[in-house]
Amino acid sequence: MALPTICDMRLPHDEPASRQGVRRRALLSVCVAAGALALVASGMARAQDKGTLNPEPLPPLAHPDDPKTPAKQLFGRKTTPTAPPARPIGSYAKGCLAGAVALPITGPTWQVMRLSRNRNWGHPNLVAFLERLASQAPVTGWRGLLLGDMSQPRGGPMLAGHASHQIGLDADIWLTPMPDRELSREEREQMMATMIVAESRKDVDPKVWTPAHVALIKAAASDPAVARVFVNAAIKKALCRDAGSDRSWLHKVQPWWGHDWHFHVRLECPPGQTECENQPPRPKDEGCRAADFTHWFDGAAAPPKPDGKPAAATPPKPDAKPAAASSRPGPKMSELPPACRQVLQAP
Numbered sequence: 001m002a003l004p005t006i007c008d009m010r011l012p013h014d015e016p017a018s019r020q021g022v023r024r025r026a027l028l029s030v031c032v033a034a035g036a037l038a039l040v041a042s043g044m045a046r047a048q049d050k051g052t053l054n055p056e057p058l059p060p061l062a063h064p065d066d067p068k069t070p071a072k073q074l075f076g077r078k079t080t081p082t083a084p085p086a087r088p089i090g091s092y093a094k095g096c097l098a099g100a101v102a103l104p105i106t107g108p109t110w111q112v113m114r115l116s117r118n119r120n121w122g123h124p125n126l127v128a129f130l131e132r133l134a135s136q137a138p139v140t141g142w143r144g145l146l147l148g149d150m151s152q153p154r155g156g157p158m159l160a161g162h163a164s165h166q167i168g169l170d171a172d173i174w175l176t177p178m179p180d181r182e183l184s185r186e187e188r189e190q191m192m193a194t195m196i197v198a199e200s201r202k203d204v205d206p207k208v209w210t211p212a213h214v215a216l217i218k219a220a221a222s223d224p225a226v227a228r229v230f231v232n233a234a235i236k237k238a239l240c241r242d243a244g245s246d247r248s249w250l251h252k253v254q255p256w257w258g259h260d261w262h263f264h265v266r267l268e269c270p271p272g273q274t275e276c277e278n279q280p281p282r283p284k285d286e287g288c289r290a291a292d293f294t295h296w297f298d299g300a301a302a303p304p305k306p307d308g309k310p311a312a313a314t315p316p317k318p319d320a321k322p323a324a325a326s327s328r329p330g331p332k333m334s335e336l337p338p339a340c341r342q343v344l345q346a347p
Contacts, residue, residue, distance in 0.1 A: 075156030
């Protein structure tokens with residue numbers, strides 16, 4: 001059986017959990033043994049970019065032990081996780097992940113997109129959350145979820161696409177509902193998500209925005225494990241307008257550059273994981289005043305630095321996006337927690 005066929009197999013959702021777990025691990029092992037699909041060295045790999053059916057392995061580094069080598073070059077070449085237990089180490093934008101688990105690429109109410117990136121890995125809490133949220137999709141009005149990037153097999157900085165997603169607690173969820181059939185491997189690499197934001201960049205497109213979008217983002221933000229949800233400012237504006245009487249979840253929704261065809265969920269550090277660094281909690285106010293959007297819609301906000309902090313710089317164009325990860329050198333290993341070197345070197 002060819003690798004794409006093996007890796008595209010659906011696990012029966014009515015099978016006992018213990019037996020399904022054995023089948024899931026076996027399936028993943030076969031896929032990895034046959035050669036997990038690595039990121040292509042050249043070019044961008046943002047989640048909206050198309051993938052490839054024939055990814056080429058990254059060439060070996062000439063000097064992997066050089067202290068000047070960006071950590072993304074090292075973590076981007078790891079195609080398998082370390083052994084359990086799971087440990088998120090460091091911060092969302094400067095860390096790594098031990099003991100990652102893979103979200104199955106096809107479930108009863110979800111399908112993973114862009115399989116060639118090998119980024120459907122995360123902390124078990126993230127996998128459980130995504131399965132939990134996907135199970136609610138039919139209640140919100142969607143058949144299921146199309147899921148984008150989570151983390152690499154050992155977390156860490158990525159060669160392209162994200163500055164965060166490093167400790168297995170971040171996931172991108174498309175704002176396009178899952179179709180009523182299983183997508184082919186080619187479709188998962190080539191299909192593009194629906195643009196939600198209008199051309200004015202100051203509101204959503206009324207032709208595509210629906211109550212189901214509100215219900216889905218509300219379900220995600222209302223989950224106790226979720227620290228924050230990143231959306232485009234135009235989407236936050238629409239959520240404020242369409243939230244209805246229950247507005248207790250809106251404070252978790254944070255406007256951010258891009259995020260106009262997907263939303264980005266970030267979980268809290270799991271209890272007892274002392275190596276994991278939470279962000280300060282979101283303010284408790286809804287963030288729905290007109291003044292809360294001026295910063296985003298008038299072009300006065302400077303794009304963020306790679307560490308996620310706003311930069312004091314010349315005002316960019318409205319809705320300016322931060323530089324893509326492929327154009328940033330990113331942190332070196334010396335800038336990551338020392339335990340990340342052990343994660344990198346583990347079998």
